[in-house]
Amino acid sequence: MSVFTTVTEADLQPFLKRYALGTLVELKGIAAGVTNTNYFVTTTHGRYVLTLFETLLADELDYYVKLMAHLAHHGIAVAAPIANFDDDYVDELNGKPTLLVNCLPGMVIENPNVNQCAEVGEMLAQMHQAARSYPGHMDNPRGPHWWTHTAAQVYGFMPPKAAQQLHDEVLYQAEWSRNELPRGVIHADLFRDNVLLNGDHVGGFIDFYYACNDTLLYDVAITLNDWCVTGDGDIDAERARAFLAAYQSVRPFTEAEKQSWPAMLRAGALRFWVSRLYDFHKPASGEMTFAKDPGHFQRVLLRHRERTDFWL
Amino acid sequence: MSVFTTVTEADLQPFLKRYALGTLVELKGIAAGVTNTNYFVTTTHGRYVLTLFETLLADELDYYVKLMAHLAHHGIAVAAPIANFDDDYVDELNGKPTLLVNCLPGMVIENPNVNQCAEVGEMLAQMHQAARSYPGHMDNPRGPHWWTHTAAQVYGFMPPKAAQQLHDEVLYQAEWSRNELPRGVIHADLFRDNVLLNGDHVGGFIDFYYACNDTLLYDVAITLNDWCVTGDGDIDAERARAFLAAYQSVRPFTEAEKQSWPAMLRAGALRFWVSRLYDFHKPASGEMTFAKDPGHFQRVLLRHRERTDFWL
Numbered sequence: 126m127s128v129f130t131t132v133t134e135a136d137l138q139p140f141l142k143r144y145a146l147g148t149l150v151e152l153k154g155i156a157a158g159v160t161n162t163n164y165f166v167t168t169t170h171g172r173y174v175l176t177l178f179e180t181l182l183a184d185e186l187d188y189y190v191k192l193m194a195h196l197a198h199h200g201i202a203v204a205a206p207i208a209n210f211d212d213d214y215v216d217e218l219n220g221k222p223t224l225l226v227n228c229l230p231g232m233v234i235e236n237p238n239v240n241q242c243a244e245v246g247e248m249l250a251q252m253h254q255a256a257r258s259y260p261g262h263m264d265n266p267r268g269p270h271w272w273t274h275t276a277a278q279v280y281g282f283m284p285p286k287a288a289q290q291l292h293d294e295v296l297y298q299a300e301w302s303r304n305e306l307p308r309g310v311i312h313a314d315l316f317r318d319n320v321l322l323n324g325d326h327v328g329g330f331i332d333f334y335y336a337c338n339d340t341l342l343y344d345v346a347i348t349l350n351d352w353c354v355t356g357d358g359d360i361d362a363e364r365a366r367a368f369l370a371a372y373q374s375v376r377p378f379t380e381a382e383k384q385s386w387p388a389m390l391r392a393g394a395l396r397f398w399v400s401r402l403y404d405f406h407k408p409a410s411g412e413m414t415f416a417k418d419p420g421h422f423q424r425v426l427l428r429h430r431e432r433t434d435f436w437l
Numbered sequence: 438m439s440v441f442t443t444v445t446e447a448d449l450q451p452f453l454k455r456y457a458l459g460t461l462v463e464l465k466g467i468a469a470g471v472t473n474t475n476y477f478v479t480t481t482h483g484r485y486v487l488t489l490f491e492t493l494l495a496d497e498l499d500y501y502v503k504l505m506a507h508l509a510h511h512g513i514a515v516a517a518p519i520a521n522f523d524d525d526y527v528d529e530l531n532g533k534p535t536l537l538v539n540c541l542p543g544m545v546i547e548n549p550n551v552n553q554c555a556e557v558g559e560m561l562a563q564m565h566q567a568a569r570s571y572p573g574h575m576d577n578p579r580g581p582h583w584w585t586h587t588a589a590q591v592y593g594f595m596p597p598k599a600a601q602q603l604h605d606e607v608l609y610q611a612e613w614s615r616n617e618l619p620r621g622v623i624h625a626d627l628f629r630d631n632v633l634l635n636g637d638h639v640g641g642f643i644d645f646y647y648a649c650n651d652t653l654l655y656d657v658a659i660t661l662n663d664w665c666v667t668g669d670g671d672i673d674a675e676r677a678r679a680f681l682a683a684y685q686s687v688r689p690f691t692e693a694e695k696q697s698w699p700a701m702l703r704a705g706a707l708r709f710w711v712s713r714l715y716d717f718h719k720p721a722s723g724e725m726t727f728a729k730d731p732g733h734f735q736r737v738l739l740r741h742r743e744r745t746d747f748w749l
Contacts (some may be wrong), residue, residue, distance in 0.1 A: 144511070144512060145511045145512050145563035145564070145566055146512045146563075147559065147563070161526040169556075169559070169638075170512065170560075170563075170638070171512075171641075172512065192511060197507075197510075197517075197522050198506060198510070198517065198518070198519065198535075199456070199457045199519060199520045199521075200456060200457050200458045200482065200483075200485075200519040200520075200524075200526075200539075201457050202482065205509075205510065205517075206510070207510065207511060207512040208510050208511050208512075208570075209511075210511075210566055210567065210570065211570065212511075212570035225512075227512075246461065247481070251457035251459070251482075252457070253460075254457055254522055255457040255520075255522065257519075257522060258523065258524035260524065302573050326481075326482070327482075356525075363532075366708075400556060
C-alpha cells in the first residue's frame with residue numbers, strides 16, 4: 126500500500142481550485158510504488174494521478190518534472206505534468222510537494238511479447254532523441270563511483286565466491302572507457318513496472334525519478350536486461366533482437382557503442398545487483414522495504430560474461 | 438476541401454524523422470477549414486493533425502502556438518503542439534510553416550444541449566484562468582477601431598434601414614468604457630465549429646488563430662451568442678443560464694462586468710455582423726469564400742437590443 130500521507134476530499138477540493146481541471150468527482154489511493162503517495166483523482170474534466178513526494182523536496186523535483194514536460198511536448202508517451210494557475214508544476218498539499226499528471230492508458234505487463242519489446246525499444250530511442258534539446262543536467266548518482274563504493278560495504282555479507290565475482294566485475298568495469306559513447310538524458314530504470322502498455326503500444330513511460338545524464342547505451346542495457354530476460358536470468362534472443370532492431374531503427378549504434386555493448390550489458394546488470402545487495406543487507410531502519418532478490422542480477426551478469434552473441 | 442498544399446507520403450516520411458512520433462502509417466486530407474491545409478497523420482505512436490499555414494508566417498504563429506502549449510500544460514482541453522527534435526513547434530514542409538498537434542477526441546455538435554453549453558462555459562472560464570500566466574501579448578485586431586473602420590466600407594452596399602441600424606450600433610458601442618473590465622487572453626472565435634465534444638464533455642477547443650488579449654467578457658459574449666442561439670437569432674434562455682452559471686462557478690463576474698454585460702452581448706454580435714458583411718460585399722479576389730449570412734448576426738444584435746433578461 127503506498128498511501129503514506131492521507132489526502133481527503135476536503136483537502137483536495139481547495140487544492141484543485143488552483144488548477145484548470147474542473148471539480149472533484151472521485152479520489153482513490155493507488156496501491157503501488159514504494160517511495161511516494163499516489164492517488165487517482167477524477168474530476169469533471171478527466172482522470173489524473175496525484176503524487177505526494179515523501180522524500181524528494183520541491184527544488185529537487187525540478188529536473189525530473191521539467192524533463193517529463195519536455196518529453197510530453199515532443200509527443201513521447203509520458204505522464205504530462207500539469208501546471209497550476211501560478212504556472213508551477215510542483216505544488217504542495219498536507220506539507221508534501223505534489224505533482225498532478227495526466228492519467229495514461231495501459232497497464233504493466235509482466236511477460237512482454239516480441240512486439241511489445243520492439244515498441245519499448247523504439248520509444249526509448251525516440252525519448253533519447255527528444256531529450257537532446259533538454260537543457261537540464263544531473264549526473265548519474267548510480268555510476269561506477271557509486272557501485273565501487275557500495276559494493277565495498279556488502280562484500281563482508283556475501284559468500285566468498287559471490288563476493289569474488291562481484292569484486293572481479295567492479296574491477297573489470299573500471300578498466301574500459303566510456304568517453305567515446307554518446308551521452309544524453311537517460312531514464313535509468315525503465316523496467317517493466319515503469320512502462321504502461323496499451324495492447325502492443327507504449328501507453329507511457331513512468332517514474333522518471335532516477336533519470337539523469339549518462340551514456341545512452343547504459344539505458345539500453347538496463348532496459349534490455351529487464352524486458353528481454355527469462356526467469357533464470359538468461360536473455361531471450363528473439364525479444365532482444367526485436368528490441369535492439371527497433372531501437373536502432375531510430376538511432377543506430379555508433380561503432381564505439383557496438384564495441385562497448387558486451388561490457389555495458391554487464392554494467393547494467395552490475396548496477397542492480399549492487400543496489401539489491403545493499404537494500405538486502407543494509408535496509409534503512411524503519412523503511413518499508415520490498416527487498417528484491419539480488420541473485421537475479423548476479424545470474425544475469427554471469428550469463429552475460431559467458432555470452433558470445435549479443436543480438437546486434 | 439481544405440487541402441491547398443498537397444502533401445505526399447514521400448514528403449512526410451523525412452519530415453517525421455525530425456519528430457519523436459514513430460513512423461508513418463496513414464496520411465489523409467481533412468475536408469474542413471477555409472484557410473489552412475490540414476491532414477490526419479497516423480503513425481506507429483498515434484494520430485496527429487498536421488496543419489500547413491497558407492497565409493500566416495512562422496513568426497506570426499508564435500503567439501498562438503505557445504498559447505496552445507501553455508493551455509495544454511495546464512490541463513485545458515486543447516490540441517497540444519508537438520515540438521520537433523530542434524525543440525521548435527513550427528517546422529516547414531513544401532514551403533509552408535507547419536504544426537503537428539495531438540488528435541483530440543470528439544466531434545463538432547451543431548445543436549448542443551444544456552449540459553454541453555455548461556461544459557463549454559466552465560472550460561472557457563478555466564481557459565481564462567489558466568491563460569493569466571501566459572506571457573505573450575497580442576492586441577485584438579477585431580475591436581471597436583476595426584469595426585468602425587470596416588462598417589464604413591459596407592454602409593453603401595446595405596439597405597438604408599440596415600445601414601442605419603449598423604451605424605447606430607457602432608455609435609452606441611463607442612459610448613461606453615471597457616476600462617473597468619478584467620482583461621486577459623481570449624479565444625475570440627469559440628463558435629460550435631471550434632469545439633470538439635466528447636459526449637457532454639469538452640474534448641478540445643481548436644483554432645486559436647484569432648486569440649488575442651482583450652476583455653474576458655467579450656469572449657463570453659461571443660461564445661454565448663453562438664452556443665445558446667436559436668435558428669431565428671434569439672437566445673435560448675435555458676442554455677444561456679446553464680452556460681453562464683457554469684462559467685461563473687469558476688470565475689464570477691465582477692460588478693463592472695455585470696453592468697456591461699448587455700452592451701457586451703451586442704458588441705459580440707456586432708463584430709461578426711461586420712465581418713460577415715465585409716466578406717459578403719467585398720470578397721477578396723480569387724479567395725475561396727464560404728460567405729455566411731450577415732443577416733443572422735443582425736437578428737442576434739437586434740434581439741439583444743430589445744432584451745430585458747440577461748440570464749445572470
